[in-house]
Amino acid sequence: MQSSHTFQTLLRALAPEVLGALVRRWRDLPACEDAVQEALIEAATQWPTRGVPERPKGWLVHVATRRLTDHVRADAARRHREALVVAMIPSDEQVALAADEAMPERDDTLDLLFLCCHPELTSASAIALTLRAVGGLTTSEIARAFLVPEATIAQRISRAKQTIQRSGTPFQLPTEAERAERLTSVMRVLYLVFNEGYAASSGDEVSRADLAEEATRMARLLLAHAPDEPEVIGLLALMRLTDARRAARTGESGELVPLDAQDRTRWDRAAIEEGLALVERAMRSGRPGAYSIQAAIAALHDEAMSSEATDWPQILALYDVLLHIERSPMAALSRVVALAMVEGPHAGLAALGPMEGDARLGHRLDAVRGHLLERAGDRAGAVAAYRRAADATTSHAERDHLWLRASSLERER
Numbered sequence: 051m052q053s054s055h056t057f058q059t060l061l062r063a064l065a066p067e068v069l070g071a072l073v074r075r076w077r078d079l080p081a082c083e084d085a086v087q088e089a090l091i092e093a094a095t096q097w098p099t100r101g102v103p104e105r106p107k108g109w110l111v112h113v114a115t116r117r118l119t120d121h122v123r124a125d126a127a128r129r130h131r132e133a134l135v136v137a138m139i140p141s142d143e144q145v146a147l148a149a150d151e152a153m154p155e156r157d158d159t160l161d162l163l164f165l166c167c168h169p170e171l172t173s174a175s176a177i178a179l180t181l182r183a184v185g186g187l188t189t190s191e192i193a194r195a196f197l198v199p200e201a202t203i204a205q206r207i208s209r210a211k212q213t214i215q216r217s218g219t220p221f222q223l224p225t226e227a228e229r230a231e232r233l234t235s236v237m238r239v240l241y242l243v244f245n246e247g248y249a250a251s252s253g254d255e256v257s258r259a260d261l262a263e264e265a266t267r268m269a270r271l272l273l274a275h276a277p278d279e280p281e282v283i284g285l286l287a288l289m290r291l292t293d294a295r296r297a298a299r300t301g302e303s304g305e306l307v308p309l310d311a312q313d314r315t316r317w318d319r320a321a322i323e324e325g326l327a328l329v330e331r332a333m334r335s336g337r338p339g340a341y342s343i344q345a346a347i348a349a350l351h352d353e354a355m356s357s358e359a360t361d362w363p364q365i366l367a368l369y370d371v372l373l374h375i376e377r378s379p380m381a382a383l384s385r386v387v388a389l390a391m392v393e394g395p396h397a398g399l400a401a402l403g404p405m406e407g408d409a410r411l412g413h414r415l416d417a418v419r420g421h422l423l424e425r426a427g428d429r430a431g432a433v434a435a436y437r438r439a440a441d442a443t444t445s446h447a448e449r450d451h452l453w454l455r456a457s458s459l460e461r462e463r
Contacts, residue, residue: 059260060106061090066184068110070162072118074223079166080211081118083183089114159184160271163239164224167232168210170217175210176235177242182207185243185261194251194444195242197379197410233276237285237341240265240272244289248296252444256300262293280335284342287328291348294321306451310357322352340376343368362391379410383418395425413442417452429459 065086072082089110103109166180178196181187189207193200224232247261269286276282298312307313329349332342347368354360369385372378383405390398399422405415420435433456440452 058094060102061093062186062260063264064107064110065090065186066159066162067107068114069183070159070165071111072114073162073165075115076118079183079214081121082114085114085118085121086110088117159268160275161223163236163268164229164232167235167239168214168217169228169231170213171210173235173238175206175213176232177238178203178206179210180235180239181242185239185246185265187243187246187261190444191246191251192242194412195246197412229275233279233282236272237281240269241285241288241341244269244292248292250445250447252446254446256304256306256445256447257296259296262289262296265289266293280332280337281339281341283328283335284332284338284345287325287332287345288341288348289325290321290328291325291345291352294318294325294352300447304447305454306447308451309351314355317352325349325352340372340378343372343375347372360391362388366392379405379408380414383411383414387418387421390422390425395422398422399426413439413448415439416442417448420452420455424455424459429462432456433459 068089069082069086072085073079076082092113093106093110097103097106162184163180166183167176168179171179174196178192181192181195182189187195189204190200192207193203196203243261244265247258247263247265250256250258266286266289269282269289273279273282273286294317295309295312297318298314298316299307301307325345326349329342329345332338332345335342338346347365350361350365350368366385366388369381369388372381373385386398386401386405389401399419402415402419402422405411408415416435416439420432420439423429423432423435436452436456436459440449440456443449443452
């Protein structure tokens with residue numbers, strides 16, 4: 051019998067595809083979300099004892115569709131809306147949708163990504179909604195990705211759904227021109243899903259391979275859709291070069307291993323080679339953006355045989371370029387680390403000054419401060435900073451790592 055974890059992984063992977071299939075037909079995101087959730091609950095109840103159906107996605111689409119139509123039939127207002135929605139769909143498209151009912155293997159996830167980036171929504175609201183509907187992230191995970199309070203994200207997602215409902219703008223597949231307009235938001239979603247997968251912001255696991263791999267898969271689909279877009283190339287390059295280190299990020303006991311202590315022979319050389327080729331391709335465009343620059347930084351890390359052999363001056367220069375393109379608090383904090391590697395820990399500590407009080411950085415500010423104080427020889431200061439960071443993080447693996455660093459330094463005093 052398959053484990054509950056296996057079922058959860060399968061259902062998580064299928065959920066956005068099933069939601070995409072329903073939304074494409076019914077154009078009603080909230081109702082479709084409810085129907086998919088009911089189908090997932092039914093699957094989680096039945097599959098462990100009855101076995102996974104031969105076509106699990108088709109099974110979920112069928113059950114979710116049945117739940118949705120049951121709700122529609124039970125509500126006169128919904129029946130009226132159904133008639134209106136069907137009337138809005140061209141007859142040739144209705145034929146295509148009927149064909150999809152018989153062949154549910156079509157992957158609607160990329161379509162759903164573009165659908166959720168609705169023209170009536172702000173970029174931040176569209177991204178939050180998409181992370182919830184497509185990425186499957188919880189509200190708290192999205193809040194940590196945005197560096198804002200959880201209540202803010204909950205309100206943002208709720209307002210996004212209400213805005214779509216009230217807008218009168220059909221929730222339908224965008225044209226090629228509309229896809230181009232929404233591309234930036236779609237890339238941002240994939241970037242945030244990948245980051246949560248590579249470095250889980252909460253829980254016991256260092257990483258969540260399912261999220262990282264799904265984001266990478268979607269980035270490949272996006273590149274096939276926009277093969278000449280430099281930032282799409284750069285995004286996939288960044289994912290491959292970053293994820294190449296995943297196996298080395300955990301030790302024998304599952305503990306977090308920081309970049310400078312990783313066994314680089316465990317890095318995925320095939321992923322690195324693919325990433326390097328993609329970086330070169332993105333840079334040849336002559337107009338690299340934020341993802342391409344981050345990929346170039348990742349490439350310099352991956353090409354180095356050790357932390358000491360890394361081209362830190364070049365990385366520092368690239369962070370300056372990145373911050374000129376996009377003022378990100380996390381990029382600024384990463385630049386501090388690069389500055390410390392070039393000019394010494396005291397230069398890095400001085401650069402932390404303007405960041406004091408920036409709530410968006412959370413525990414990360416103290417984690418970096420502890421690292422720099424340790425390098426500067428201030429063990430007592432480093433211990434205090436590591437402990438503050440450990441108390442503030444929601445990642446159990448990171449918390450344990452920070453407490454271990456603090457305890458180790460305290461023993462050395």
